[in-house]
Amino acid sequence: MTIAIFGKDFSNNYTKDIKALFKLFNKEQIAYYIYEPFIDALNRQDINTSDCKTFSKKSELKEFDVKVLVSIGGDGTILQAATMVVGTPIPIFGINTGRMGFLSTVSFDNLSSAIQDLKAQKFTIEKRNLLSLKTNEKLFGKLNFALNDLTIARRDVSAMIKVQVFLNEEYLNTYWSDGLIISTATGSTAYSLSCGGPVVYPNTSNFIITPIAPHNLNVRPLVVPDDYELTLMVEGRHDSYLVSLDSRTEVVEKQVVLKIKKHHRRVGIVRLKGHSYLQTIREKLSWGIDKRN
Secondary structure, eight states: OEEEEEEOOOOGGGHHHHHHHHHHHHHTTOEEEEEHHHHHHHHHTTOOOTTOEEEOSHHHHHHTTOOEEEEEESHHHHHHHHHHHTTSSOOEEEEEOSSSOSSOOBOGGGHHHHHHHHHTTOEEEEEEEEEEEEOTTOTTGGGOEESSEEEEEOSSTTOOEEEEEEETTEEEEEEEESEEEEEESGGGGTHHHHTTOOOOOTTSOEEEEEEESOSSTTOOOEEEETTSOEEEEEEESSSEEEEEETTEEEEEETTOOEEEEEEEEEEEEEEETTOOHHHHHHHHTTTTOOTTO
């Protein structure tokens, strides 16, 4: 089996664990290529990569016959890793060095068995929907998609913005707020959740519209089918605002109209046996935990 390893800077608290991870790959005779920018982060933590093969772009994953992309980090790292595999059959296997880990569910505590299951292909692949953004200005270029969410935010902290939203060209509402989140079902446990949005099962086909600090307290998050097209138009005192797709942000002029649809591609997330989404949300959100016990 050949895998690709993707990651970013990490705390030295994980240096020992990541060294152990590479030893496991070698022991299990799993061939691997390391994302070239990640090499610097490994070297800074005194992890020897002198004999390691590298990759730097998506096309090389097909060339090297990569079967799985291993993401080392938190959920934000997986969001970046998704840009490397969209349009390929390669799923993402997330090893968590972050905090919540809704997408990166494998911990270093059970790493040995997890790697053995990965090698033996004892896993399922969950297909996650993406949203896509279309504008006349072709914002974000070829990376005009998101696994988690699209966020509109004001640039000036003193002034709110108004966002008009249309569903299939029918007027829905004008949101007076600090911003607006359009999330996928996967992104329902991210920024949307912190702003009062619902938890939505990840393989459902929905968008969640969640205002950020709405100035009208009657406004609540709304779940809509993701086969709808959403049109967003922004008004405000300032000439521009911020638009984010997952971790990528651009400054946008307020006359720009945003069109949001379900992307025609999906991203695969590896789910090991014995791990389930319901188990993950119980653990990560502390459901059912009674401190009196």
